[in-house]
Amino acid sequence: MSKTxxxxxxxxxxxxxxxxxxxDGLEELSCGDxxxxxxxxxxxxxxxxxxxxxxxxxxxIVRFAHRFENVLDALRSGELAxxxxxxxxxxxxxxxxxxxxxxxxxxTLEEDDPAGEPLLAELMGLTGATESPADSTxxxxxxxxxxxxxxxxxxxxxxxxxxxxxxxxxxxxxSGNEPVFLLRDVCALGEAEVQCDLSGLPDFDxxxxxxxxxxxxxxxxxxxxxSAVHEVFEFVDGLCxxxxxxxxxxxxxxxxxxxxxxxxxxxxxxxxxxPEPAAAAYPPPAAATAxxxxxxxxxxxxxxxxxxxxxxxxxxxxxxxxxxIRVDLHRIDRMINLVGELVINQAMLTQAVKRDGIAQGSxxxxxxxxxxxxxxxxxxxxxxxxxxxxxxLFQRMSRIARxxxxxxxxxxxxxxxxxxxxxxxxxxxxxxDPLTHMIRNAVDHGLENAEDRIAAGKTPxxxxxxxxxxxxxRVVIEISDDGAGINRDxxxxxxxxxxxxxPDAQLTPNDVDNLIFQPGFSTANELTALSGRGVxxxxxxxxxxxxxxxxxxxxxxxxxxTFSIVLPLTLAVLxxxxxxxxxxTVVIPISAILETMRVPTEQVFQLGTxxxxxxxxxxxxxxxxVGAVMGYRAPVAPDGEHVILLVETADGxxxxxxxxxxxxxxxxxxxxxxxxxxxxxxxxxxxxxxxGRIALILDPSAIVGHTxxxxxxxxxxxxxxx
Amino acid sequence: MADPTETDAxxxxxxxxxxxxxxxxCFNIMSVREIRxxxxxxxxxxAPSYVRGVINLRGAVVPIVDLAAxxxxxxxxxxxxxxxxxxxxDGPIVGLLVDAVSDILSASxxxxxPTPDVAANGSEFLSGIITxxxxxxxxxxLAAILPETVVAAA
Numbered sequence: 001m002s003k004t005x006x007x008x009x010x011x012x013x014x015x016x017x018x019x020x021x022x023x024d025g026l027e028e029l030s031c032g033d034x035x036x037x038x039x040x041x042x043x044x045x046x047x048x049x050x051x052x053x054x055x056x057x058x059x060x061i062v063r064f065a066h067r068f069e070n071v072l073d074a075l076r077s078g079e080l081a082x083x084x085x086x087x088x089x090x091x092x093x094x095x096x097x098x099x100x101x102x103x104x105x106x107x108t109l110e111e112d113d114p115a116g117e118p119l120l121a122e123l124m125g126l127t128g129a130t131e132s133p134a135d136s137t138x139x140x141x142x143x144x145x146x147x148x149x150x151x152x153x154x155x156x157x158x159x160x161x162x163x164x165x166x167x168x169x170x171x172x173x174x175s176g177n178e179p180v181f182l183l184r185d186v187c188a189l190g191e192a193e194v195q196c197d198l199s200g201l202p203d204f205d206x207x208x209x210x211x212x213x214x215x216x217x218x219x220x221x222x223x224x225x226x227s228a229v230h231e232v233f234e235f236v237d238g239l240c241x242x243x244x245x246x247x248x249x250x251x252x253x254x255x256x257x258x259x260x261x262x263x264x265x266x267x268x269x270x271x272x273x274x275p276e277p278a279a280a281a282y283p284p285p286a287a288a289t290a291x292x293x294x295x296x297x298x299x300x301x302x303x304x305x306x307x308x309x310x311x312x313x314x315x316x317x318x319x320x321x322x323x324x325i326r327v328d329l330h331r332i333d334r335m336i337n338l339v340g341e342l343v344i345n346q347a348m349l350t351q352a353v354k355r356d357g358i359a360q361g362s363x364x365x366x367x368x369x370x371x372x373x374x375x376x377x378x379x380x381x382x383x384x385x386x387x388x389x390x391x392x393l394f395q396r397m398s399r400i401a402r403x404x405x406x407x408x409x410x411x412x413x414x415x416x417x418x419x420x421x422x423x424x425x426x427x428x429x430x431x432x433d434p435l436t437h438m439i440r441n442a443v444d445h446g447l448e449n450a451e452d453r454i455a456a457g458k459t460p461x462x463x464x465x466x467x468x469x470x471x472x473x474r475v476v477i478e479i480s481d482d483g484a485g486i487n488r489d490x491x492x493x494x495x496x497x498x499x500x501x502x503p504d505a506q507l508t509p510n511d512v513d514n515l516i517f518q519p520g521f522s523t524a525n526e527l528t529a530l531s532g533r534g535v536x537x538x539x540x541x542x543x544x545x546x547x548x549x550x551x552x553x554x555x556x557x558x559x560x561x562t563f564s565i566v567l568p569l570t571l572a573v574l575x576x577x578x579x580x581x582x583x584x585t586v587v588i589p590i591s592a593i594l595e596t597m598r599v600p601t602e603q604v605f606q607l608g609t610x611x612x613x614x615x616x617x618x619x620x621x622x623x624x625x626v627g628a629v630m631g632y633r634a635p636v637a638p639d640g641e642h643v644i645l646l647v648e649t650a651d652g653x654x655x656x657x658x659x660x661x662x663x664x665x666x667x668x669x670x671x672x673x674x675x676x677x678x679x680x681x682x683x684x685x686x687x688x689x690x691x692g693r694i695a696l697i698l699d700p701s702a703i704v705g706h707t708x709x710x711x712x713x714x715x716x717x718x719x720x721x722x
Numbered sequence: 723m724a725d726p727t728e729t730d731a732x733x734x735x736x737x738x739x740x741x742x743x744x745x746x747x748c749f750n751i752m753s754v755r756e757i758r759x760x761x762x763x764x765x766x767x768x769a770p771s772y773v774r775g776v777i778n779l780r781g782a783v784v785p786i787v788d789l790a791a792x793x794x795x796x797x798x799x800x801x802x803x804x805x806x807x808x809x810x811x812d813g814p815i816v817g818l819l820v821d822a823v824s825d826i827l828s829a830s831x832x833x834x835x836p837t838p839d840v841a842a843n844g845s846e847f848l849s850g851i852i853t854x855x856x857x858x859x860x861x862x863x864l865a866a867i868l869p870e871t872v873v874a875a876a
Contacts (some may be wrong), residue, residue, distance in 0.1 A: 167724045287829055336779075337781055339783060341780060341781045344778075344781070435794065533809065558798065584765060585762070630767040630768075631768055632765070633765065671767075671781070671782070671783045673776070673783055675813070675814060676776075676782065676783060676784050676785055676813075676814045676816060677766070677776065677783070677814070677816045677869070678869070678870075679786040680766055680767060680768060680769070681767070681768050682767060682768075683766075683767065686764075686776065686783045688778050690783065692778055693762070693764055694763075694764040694775075694776050694778050695778065696766070696767075698765065
């Protein structure tokens with residue numbers, strides 16, 4: 001990666017943090033508990049983005065951020081009073097800024113920004129009263145300092161004069177360094193006069209041949225910087241007395257280019273004629289980024305129901321800088337893999353120790369037990385590194401809700417809870433699409449329009465709540481609206497119309513609600529701009545299931561609906577049932593299994609020549625012989641020796657998997673088959689068991705689909721692995 | 723797909739030689755990651771008969787191709803004396819089950835003779851023949867022996 005690319009990446013990463021800070025601030029403002037510091041932090045975020053964008057010559061962003069910043073500045077100085085209308089413009093501006101940055105990151109940012117023009121006009125309208133004629137030209141005046149990247153090595157030519165004192169210690173010679181080379185390097189920097197200081201030399205008789213007595217004085221005339229001079233002596237640091245005095249009075253300019261994203265912002269700050277009441281309000285660049293991790297804790301407290309701890313948090317002294325580091329994802333993945341190895345290795349060791357008959361309570365046994373605890377702790381900590389708060393995702397969803405609201409003309413309030421809840425980064429990324437769809441659905445179908453709401457005795461403003469929480473090793477995400485709830489009669493009617501259910505089917509209210517997850521179902525009467533894009537809730541359900549999760553709905557007519565998504569904490573491990581079939585040990589994801597039982601022989605009926613069904617609570621469920629489908633053995637007749645796993649596939653089809661035995665239920669580390677072999681029909685992935693052997697993780701949906709019971713689903717839907 | 727056994731740019735190639743069913747084979751040693759003893763593999767359903775299954779190679783899931791079966795030779799049940807040559811060709815890691823590794827050869831591209839046109843089973847997997855001490859050593863075309871699924875995955 002070139003230097004420019006690296007800086008660009010850093011800029012966009014930091015911009016993301018800044019946007020988060022911006023959204024946080026605006027949210028606080030919308031809650032009405034704004035204090036001057038909130039406005040300041042919002043202002044700083046926009047300002048830093050502007051500065052960084054200027055450095056990369058992203059004109060459209062600079063122009064927009066500048067207007068945005070002017071309004072915030074007016075707010076900050078009290079020239080403009082906060083109101084709902086102002087806040088609305090600010091929110092939309094923040095959304096637009098996010099969009100601009102995203103397009104810039106993808107490299108598709110246009111010089112002019114037609115979509116932003118109306119917003120720009122609105123922003124200008126807000127500051128219109130305070131805008132002086134001079135201000136209107138400040139766009140011209142604002143000349144962001146574009147970075148000269150080849151200048152990174154140091155400041156331009158200017159002759160400096162250094163006086164260098166260099167007195168090597170004995171240790172310098174002992175470690176094999178040679179002062180002559182150092183002096184030669186110094187001389188190479190410019191014109192140097194070197195004088196040897198012999199004053200430390202003792203009498204010949206008392207001379208210790210191993211000791212250092214000499215010192216040098218160097219007068220150096222050079223174009224090189226102070227740091228270049230120090231660099232020469234870098235390797236003998238601590239092995240000598242070194243003084244470097246500079247007598248060319250010309251002070252070194254700051255190196256703004258060394259801190260690209262926020263640094264250059266400091267310069268436009270001074271040149272822009274924007275009123276700047278408090279110079280101190282401009283933070284040290286690092287403080288701006290440090291604020292976002294720190295913000296997570298009040299977030300968490302809010303989620304647990306504590307009453308507004310932010311006020312206390314804000315008056316607290318600023319958080320210490322550098323509480324986070326950025327790490328390449330590949331390194332973490334590698335570490336996760338290695339820890340996975342460690343876990344397997346430890347399990348193999350335990351089995352070996354048991355097999356060799358080492359007594360329980362012996363030193364080896366106790367040590368092994370400690371190793372097991374440690375390994376598990378390491379595994380948990382490493383998994384935690386990949387985990388990220390869902391906050392950024394939630395903020396994006398708030399934006400989508402606002403957009404959807406303005407497109408449908410519904411006013412709504414988006415509440416998020418538990419934004420500090422942490423989930424695996426990959427899961428978060430894959431959640432974005434289904435959540436977007438569900439939020440849009442909630443706004444479009446869930447919420448009524450204002451008249452209907454008033455008629456129903458509700459506030460005209462609809463409310464959508466998005467929450468996340470940890471629940472017994474899983475993550476639960478809920479999307480609730482306070483709309484009309486599912487219109488069950490209508491859902492039923494549509495389902496019958498589309499042939500999804502028989503007209504006389506007996507369904508519980510919950511069954512009816514769940515019909516919306518059926519493929520080919522869409523309740524919207526007309527195709528609106530929002531939903532009705534050919535993507536239904538069945539797609540949402542499928543994508544959640546591909547993450548190893550489940551989605552369900554509960555709805556109360558008149559009071560709204562709640563969608564719950566239950567997800568595993570990470571994609572790297574899976575709760576699996578270790579079973580045996582046809583002499584092979586395989587794993588079936590527990591998320592697919594509804595029930596397990598011995599074959600109830602008297603409830604098994606033959607259907608046709610080769611097919612059997614089992615009657616469970618009155619319903620006939622097809623029996624799928626896993627051993628035969630996977631080719632492990634010839635088909636067998638189900639008898640009392642076999643076990644049935646009642647599973648539900650991704651398409652909602654139920655089937656009874658016929659297997660030989662259940663061994664265990666445990667978390668297994670998911671290993672991909674694809675990278676070295678390819679897709680295997682009916683197999684989702686592989687894992688490594690305690691004995692070091694590989695066990696395949698079966699995909700019940702594909703196995704059931706294979707037999708035709710699932711309506712011809714594709715033969716392999718690989719689980720997202722690793 | 724570039725054939726790693728035919729890197730003509732180098733004049734002399736190092737080749738790993740091994741035996742399967744009393745026949746000598748070789749391929750470019752640059753494709754070899756490591757050599758290990760036989761361990762039982764986990765069966766892959768619906769896999770071609772020459773795929774023995776998958777093994778755990780320090781956490782990676784690696785398929786094992788039984789070269790004897792692939793080349794249409796006599797296939798005894800593998801024992802602990804069998805050897806797996808772990809290879810990596812353009813990405814996927816694949817283990818090749820052979821009887822024994824015999825030698826490491828240096829051969830220039832000139833020494834490689836074209837495969838005689840016989841209707842023998844398995845000759846489509848050879849990219850040439852090298853002579854060493856009166857022995858005929860068959861140069862394997864690794865890319866051709868990989869299972870189709872692997873080629874699709876690569």
